[in-house]
Amino acid sequence: MADNYLKLVNTGFTKDLAKSLGLPRPSILRRYRPGQPLVPGPVVVLGAGAAAHELTETLLGWGLDVRRHAGGSEKLGALILALDAVEAPADLSAVALETGAALRSLLPGGRVVSISRPAVPTDAPARSAARHGVTGMVRSLGREMRGGATANGILLAEGIGADAPSATAALHFLLSGRSAYVDGQFLTVDSPRGELPVDWDQPLAGKVAVVTGAARGIGAAIARTLHRDGATIVAVDVPQAGDALAQVANDVRGTTLQLDVTREDAGTMIMDHALGRHGRLDIVIHNAGITRDKLLANMDAARWDSVIAVNLESQLRMNEAFLAADLPGLRIVSLASTSGIAGNRGQTNYAASKAGVIGMVAATAPAMAAREGGINAVAPGFIETEMTARIPVATRTVGRMLMPSLMQGGQPLDVAEAIGFLASDAAGGINGQTLRVCGQSLVGA
Amino acid sequence: MSxxxxxxxxxxxxxRLYAEALANQVRTKLTGSSGALVLPEVEHSVDGVRADVPxxxxxxxxxxxxxRPTLPSVFVHxxxxxxxxxxxxxxxxxxxLLGMVHLSNQVEHLRPIGVDEALDVRAWADKLRDHHAGTAVDVVCEASVGGEVVWVGTSTYLAKGIWAGQRPERRRDRPEFVAPVQTGAWRLGAGAGREYAAVLGDYNPIHLGALPAKALGMKRQIAHGMFLAGKALAQTAPREGGYHWDIVFEAPVLLPATVSFGVATTDRLRSFEGWNATSGRRHFHGAVRPL
Amino acid sequence: MAAQASPAQASTSGTTGLRPAVVIGGNRIPFARSNGKYSTASNQEMLTAALDGLVARFGLQGQRMGAVAAGAVLKHSKDFNLVRESVLGTALSPTTPAYDVQMACATGMEAIGSLANKIRLGQIESGIGGGVDTTSDAPIAVSEGLRAVLLELSRARTLQQRLGALSKFRPKDLTPNAPGTGEPRTGMSMGDHQAVTTAAWGITRQAQDELALASHRNLAAAYDRHFFDDLITPFRGVSKDTNLRADSTLEKLGTLKPAFGRNLGEKATMTAGNSTPLTDGASAVLLGSEDYAREHDLPMLANFVDFEAGAVDFVNGEEGLLMAPAYAVPRLLARNGLTLQDFDFYEIHEAFAGTVLSTLAAWEDPDFCRDKLGLENALGSIDRGRLNVNGSSLAAGHPFAATGGRIVATLAKMLHEKGSGRGLVSVCAAGGQGVVAILEAR
Structure with a gap:
């Protein structure tokens, strides 16, 4: 399933050919490998808010080469825009223009991360305008970036400092190769909770994670990624997928639980297995999902109901069981979809279920927070899986290339990385949110 | 009587014996001298007969x-x-000799006989008698080791259509055969006779193929009686000690064939039967009794 | 015999003073009818899949197990070390020792029982027992004639010797020998043997068809209630036993013609419907000491209490080919101070419906129990509602060596679900043999 086009336009004489022909040239993304530097070059912190100082301390603490101003011909790894103190639209100007001047110095795979505060209805209009303006600027910047570089933002709720654990963790995630396919997105930190890992390469050490739909595709990637980050995996899938599931479990030294998640007692089965066999349950990834595409005019009850049952109702039921069991610090991550945000022809049922997940996550968050846990969702865009590999080559190539800012489809790993981040204790201050992993696709923008 | x-x-x-017998029969036919039906007062003997291990x-x-290195009774035969x-x-x-029908055997296998033991063999004919279908005769073979008789076998043959005196009344019909509980099925190929002949040298033409068998009045080639006895004893004969066994042949086994086989044990007597499940005819029956 | 005073309460430890061997769980691939879905799968591939599914279910990756014991009834000569070769292909530690067992259809039971003994003796802490068989990818040998020629040829040193060897070659020697299900000593197929026994015990066609129907219905119901979700791992796109006919009826079974014992005429009652078909598949059971299970946070479903092998003289017609369990069970019961009625579940392998029914009839028969078993009274009847309650071989199929693993894993789970009681296993085997066993709930 290698994207041959991606290889062609980035290597050898075909690279030059593509350049001279003006063909779109998607870049090979900077993806996380354990032990690699967090960013490819020095980090420049721009802006003057309280955050600027806190962020600098954090970055220095990570051993990075930190500058307070861009300048000269030096290549840069990342630009951090401290915009937490903007009170009026005019406050954006300096940082925006300085950022623009430094963009050409950004290395391939570089990062722009803004730190600001979300606009809230109690804000004065000018402040709200400025704060909201940040999101438009960063999202547009994402579209202007080259070389696999991305622009994302962190929104700090009132009273949360830039040194809050989850703000730090979000910054770490967005700077790292783990966020390779996350572009033009904002993560909101609304609580001071969260615990930073001892080892950033093992953020899930000692955790027990259940991954549903783990037999193949994104689910298998999630299992492998969470295992890489230190978690013990309980791989769940329907009994019919048990052979592929066993292979995944054996690869990650986990255990299998052949279980149809639509069973009434699925939540109990999962807890019994995790607690009985591994002594604890820290993370649940609701990844199991199905598509039964049909135009609504042609939709039958079996197609509609099964998609809702598997993708949404099962999660609601399992979450109820988990909440009832009062598992301390449980972190849940659900799979939504950009189809659930933007809609997609032929996917009324699927989009209903995935938009439903976004609503479910938001509404479940307070109950999870009350138990020291959290629940979030990840909405993948065009991801290269066995499923998308069946789309005809031309459609697929155009689809994956032209729509997202990153001009390519994502890998299952990219989704898994985002899930791994949200599942970690470090993300404890992030709750009820849906993070898109779509390469800044136009769909649902 | 000596x-x-x-x-x-x-x-x-x-x-060679078959060839000699054929020559004798041809000569008798030519000369027309059938002579009186009297057994000669002779015994033929060979000393120091050893089994060939392969x-x-x-x-x-x-x-x-x-x-194993002891001789099965039929192999001694x-x-x-x-x-x-x-x-x-x-x-x-x-x-x-040629055309005589093998009716039955009775054997005293007095003790296990080692493969390396030299057998002194004596053989004679005995008890020439009338039979409803001809004249029957016993052929007795005796094998001894250093003067100890270890094996005595009596084979009964029938020369069809030859009578010394009055032709006896036909024996009343046998009771209808009722198949016993089956314990085995022997699948015998068309070449079963040739295979047995290759091992024990009995190249009687009626066993070898359809054509020679037909020449001697059989429908097809038939299994050696002693091959059937050998298979039966392979299952039923005791592994230790001496034993007596006998077998009576009835309908011949036309090859190829599947012979249904049944063994039953009552007290120390182990009886066996072989039959054709399709025709319902019995091929043989016999018994083994430890001494 | 103080131990017999209250057998219902007594801990059924056949050999006291030993620690328990615990059944932790099992795994099998779905069984598939011969020359069907698994027609190109080898024994090694299927056994590896069954082991890997077990490893995945219980997180045994990289573990050095005490031993893996399994086997196949029909084996290629290249598979001389089948189990070890399979283990090397799994996620288990390559330092796990493994050995092949072969006891015909009782291979799985013997493998599991011998591992349980090692655990009880303290020689090993953990083990995996099981079996595999394929009648699709079966070994086919060259004929004896060709084999003899080839062997002689390989020994020949001179041209003359080589020509001599070649001169013994006959065209008919080219016909290969496929393995049959015939008993080598009797030449009768297993089905024809059982047909004789079935007729001798007067087992009716109706009774056999009813047992077959119950097997299919019970197995289907077990699937429906997800009973097999943690006992089976799919293989080659198959997730359910392909022989299962959930919609079978007595009427459909009644239309089938006798397939065995056709010589018996009117008394021929055994059909393809009430006999197991040739099947491909593999199974594995995880056993361990209590310490092992606790240390690894693994479930303890049942104790493998004791087992007993039996054999009968079918060659000389003393007993029916598949009746050995009828003799082994009373010995096992006596050693454990139990009666035939002291069980909550009976797992009697359905080689043929007639086998199960003949065995039950024998235990109910005072004459048989007195004359053949040397007992004062008949062993008596069992509660048929406790027999093969989740289906057995008639529905699931019977890949010879894999059946023991299927039964032990199934029974252990049933006992654990019930939470108390005992189960009796009875598996007959070719060669007039059988292995029976007792499991106790935990």
């Missing part, structure tokens, strides 16, 4: 017996029987 001893240098080859192993494998045939093929024997 018999004149005709001492042979070695166990004769059966094909042949023993081939036999044991052929009949499904355990390969096969080894010593040419001496008896020498009696039957001799010019002074009053019945035509």
């Amino acid at each position: 018999r004149r001893d005709v001492r042979l240098d070695a166990v004769p080859a059966l094909p 042949r023993l192993e081939a036999y044991q494998q052929l009949v499904g017996d355990t390969v 096969g080894t010593v029987f040419p001496v008896a045939m020498s009696v039957l093929a001799a010019r002074d024997f009053p019945l035509p």
